Amino acid sequence: METSAIERAAAARSRGELAEAAEAADAAVAAAPADPRAWVLSGSIDHLRGDLERAASRYRRALALAPRDAAAHAALAVNLVQRGQPAAARAHFAAATAPDASPPLDDLQWLQAFQQARELDEAGAALSWSRCATPLPSPRTPVDPPRGLPPACGRVTWSIAELTAALRTSSRIVALTGAGMSAASGLQTRKQLWQRFTRDDAVSIARFREDPATLWAVIRAFWGDDPHPANAGHHALARLPGLAAIVTQNVDDLHQSAAAAAGPATPVIELHGSLSRTRCLGCGRAGETSQALAAAGRPLPPRCDCGGVFRPEVVLFGERVPAAAIAAARAQVAAADLLLVIGCAMDVSPARELPLVAARAGARIVELKRRPSRLAAAVRVHHVPGAAEDLLPEVARALEPSERGHDAGS
Incomplete structure (x- = not known):
């Protein structure tokens, strides 16, 4: 039962349905309070919502149950950096990438934690919270274990x-x-776009679910009126x-x-992905290119004949x-x-x-x-x-x- 609740929570999180994800994660914690995966997943949803204190407490609960849990250490490390505690974060990055971490991160997640730790050592500065910098730990068992240091x-x-x-x-x-x-x-580069738009609002699947017009406004600004x-x-x-x-x-x-x-x-x-491909979230029909759908004078967000909203076939934050x-x-x-x-x-x-x-x-x-x-x-x-x-x-x-x-x- 707890496994299915964990899977439901992870699936809802990947769709950007954070309320549904939180409800499923709470159910997973209630059904299996001794399963650290449920606590880490629940913490990640709080983290996405910007409740860093609550997220940290859930990551720590996972570590109380499984002191070597790599996903909990890695998520807590990012959380601590964002809360202005880089010294404490270093210890958790080290634990996340330690040879005895169990279960280990998969190889790319291990490299991500390794890279974040080195960047923290170089910069030495805390980072402000953003939804798009929130870790998304997976409840699945790694199939591609770490392969060693670069x-x-x-x-x-x-x-x-x-x-x-x-x-x-x-x-x-x-x-x-x-x-x-x-x-x-x-x-326009992302740096230029983020001077006009808030990144968390612009490219997050959770935000797109709430207000798809925001992403489409970014796409319109990205393409502009001229050929490229x-x-x-x-x-x-x-x-x-x-x-x-x-x-x-x-x-x-x-x-x-x-x-x-x-x-x-x-x-x-x-x-x-590609902005040349779009699909309707309602009926699944392929639409025009995003450049055509976001052209000046057309209503945003663009809608299909069935009433559903078109989305570009690109990977938004929160998606894999x-x-x-x-x-x-x-x-x-x-x-x-x-x-x-x-x-x-x-x-x-x-x-x-x-x-x-x-x-x-x-x-x-x-x-x-x-x-x-x-x-x-x-x-x-x-x-x-x-x-x-x-x-x-x-x-x-x-x-x-x-x-x-x-x-x-x-």
Whole structure:
């Protein structure tokens, strides 16, 4: 009985139905007060609602029942950081990633806790609460246990010449891209959007359930009124010799457009879905693109003929990245000998753990960004300062003579 209540609570949480999730979690706690999973899940729902004190008390109750519970330690660590207690948080991050944690976190969750701990050591500052930074512990037993520490961390600044030399000697290159990749196409980055909208209201599944018009207002602002073709960075990346795959957090389909124009298309793995696809929450019917549905003059939120609200086929906070997408992304980065991290803020999981997966498998990590992210707190990074639309075409031009010479001599 308690298992089904836990599953109902987790499912309702993933749909953004927090009242239903809380009711099911309370039922799980009442049915099995000695099950730490019920307390952790209940705490996560309080955490999502911003009741940090109550959430912390529930995480601590789980730890009283199971002192080595990794999920409880990891969730409490984030809670403590948000409550201005970073010193106490460090101890719980350490416990969450300890070899004797039981049950252990799965590999990506372990890397997330590891990375958060290193960033906390580097920054040393507390973070304010946000719904989109709340951990979402799963009641399931991990099927992919932790695989060990990434190599040493730190940052080295590279020149274009050093990047070009590394690309020439790499046999399998994978790119991980974020919003900075599309800025030159006239699309707003998340940083720009969050100056106009509250992130928790904009991209949370819980908020979308309450007021879908908010997300659609963000989408309208994101697209604006002008067309947004793939930029020089997209096209140069699509033509890069040795590029095996592009893993992207972006939802604008510009990589696909550039890849199609380049000839044989490089696989593009969409971690967060695509704004080109929408569906009705009522009848399930596919709708127009989000750009068409959010066009100026059309009512928001857009509705289907059945009266249901359309939603874009993107991953909102509180929802899981599709298992097939994250598995494909992990396989690609683990097989790479060089990972290009381009235009990424590196503050959203599970994308931000992928460079750690790559580094642990022996790949070099190269970050192309005007200002470096905090990725170097967790892994060794070679940073090439600049914008993708400037750096990638320059790299492509530098590689062309080498490629022609190789072809001529073969």
